[in-house]
Amino acid sequence: xxxxxxxxxxxxxxxxxxxxxxxxxxxxxxxxxxxxxxxxxxxxxxxxxxxxxxxxxxxxxxxxxxxxxxxxxxxxxxxxxxxxxxxxxxxxxxxxxxxxxxxxxxxxxxxxxxxxxxxxxxxxxxxxxxxxxxxxxxxxxxxxxxxxxxx
Numbered sequence: 847x848x849x850x851x852x853x854x855x856x857x858x859x860x861x862x863x864x865x866x867x868x869x870x871x872x873x874x875x876x877x878x879x880x881x882x883x884x885x886x887x888x889x890x891x892x893x894x895x896x897x898x899x900x901x902x903x904x905x906x907x908x909x910x911x912x913x914x915x916x917x918x919x920x921x922x923x924x925x926x927x928x929x930x931x932x933x934x935x936x937x938x939x940x941x942x943x944x945x946x947x948x949x950x951x952x953x954x955x956x957x958x959x960x961x962x963x964x965x966x967x968x969x970x971x972x973x974x975x976x977x978x979x980x981x982x983x984x985x986x987x988x989x990x991x992x993x994x995x996x997x
Contacts (some may be wrong), residue, residue: 895912918940
């Protein structure tokens with residue numbers, strides 16, 4: 847009985863004194879769907895995603911912008927090349943953009959200045975973000991959420 851009492855008292859004290867460090871490992875559990883493995887299956891929040899492919903950094907390959915289910919975007923920069931893509935998450939470009947609800951990015955050069963502008967759509971709304979950066983380093987600035995002001 848005495849040993850059981852010692853165990854009950856000291857085990858929680860010993861476990862509480864330990865420091866645990868956790869690290870996210872996106873490829874630690876293999877996910878396979880009919881012989882196909884998704885690139886990054888544990889990135890989360892993309893069950894209702896809507897991607898757009900565009901060359902956002904003017905390096906002649908396609909990057910991916912994915913609209914998230916609860917607003918905002920994930921930007922996967924292609925650090926490989928056109929024939930051998932290698933995507934890494936780069937959220938710096940889209941940190942200032944937080945639309946509410948499901949988001950679908952649409953990228954095009956609406957003002958013919960050589961860089962891509964952003965038109966996210968969500969729940970029957972369209973926003974316009976002008977790229978005030980340059981073709982190699984985009985910076986998006988909110989302009990309007992009304993189509994009358996775009997035309």
